[in-house]
Amino acid sequence: xxxxxxxxxxxxxxxxxxxxxxxxxxxxxxxxxxxxxxxxxxxxxxxxxxxxxxxxxxxxxxxxxxxxxxxxxxxxxxxxxxxxxxxxxxxxxxxxxxxxxxxxxxxxxx
Numbered sequence: 001x002x003x004x005x006x007x008x009x010x011x012x013x014x015x016x017x018x019x020x021x022x023x024x025x026x027x028x029x030x031x032x033x034x035x036x037x038x039x040x041x042x043x044x045x046x047x048x049x050x051x052x053x054x055x056x057x058x059x060x061x062x063x064x065x066x067x068x069x070x071x072x073x074x075x076x077x078x079x080x081x082x083x084x085x086x087x088x089x090x091x092x093x094x095x096x097x098x099x100x101x102x103x104x105x106x107x108x109x110x
Contacts, residue, residue, distance in 0.1 A: 006041040007091060008068040012059060015048050023081035024065060031088075033108035038091045039100075070096060 011024050021044070028035060028042050045055065059066075065083050067076040067090060076083055076090055091097050 003072045004070050006039050007070060008041050008043050008066075009087070010066040010068055011042065011044045011046075011064075012055070012066075013044075013046055013063050015046050017063065020063075020065070020081055021046065023084060027081075027084045034088055037104075037106065037108055038088065038097065040087075040091065067091070069094065 009024070009028075011021070013020050024042065024044070064077060064079040065081070066074050067083065067087055069075045075094070076087070092101070
């Protein structure tokens with residue numbers, strides 16, 4: 001349902017992965033404007049032994065964070081919070097984002 005509407009940061013973690021979950025939450029709070037400007041949404045899947053969430057087979061036993069582009073394809077992945085350090089520069093190098101930057105004025109203070 002997000003395809004061609006949003007870029008997605010997908011977080012898949014166990015409820016015990018507090019450090020990773022906290023880092024992603026902080027990223028979306030502290031950089032709210034920058035994330036909105038890049039049309040970046042967050043989809044969190046926090047697994048526990050009772051989770052019945054339908055996860056694609058290729059992601060079923062994995063944890064970490066994925067950047068998913070407008071086209072629905074995975075653009076980047078990390079097992080830890082390291083992807084958060086360069087996610088904006090990765091997005092800004094994407095062809096559609098370059099068009100967006102040419103069309104719209106920046107609203108965020110750097």
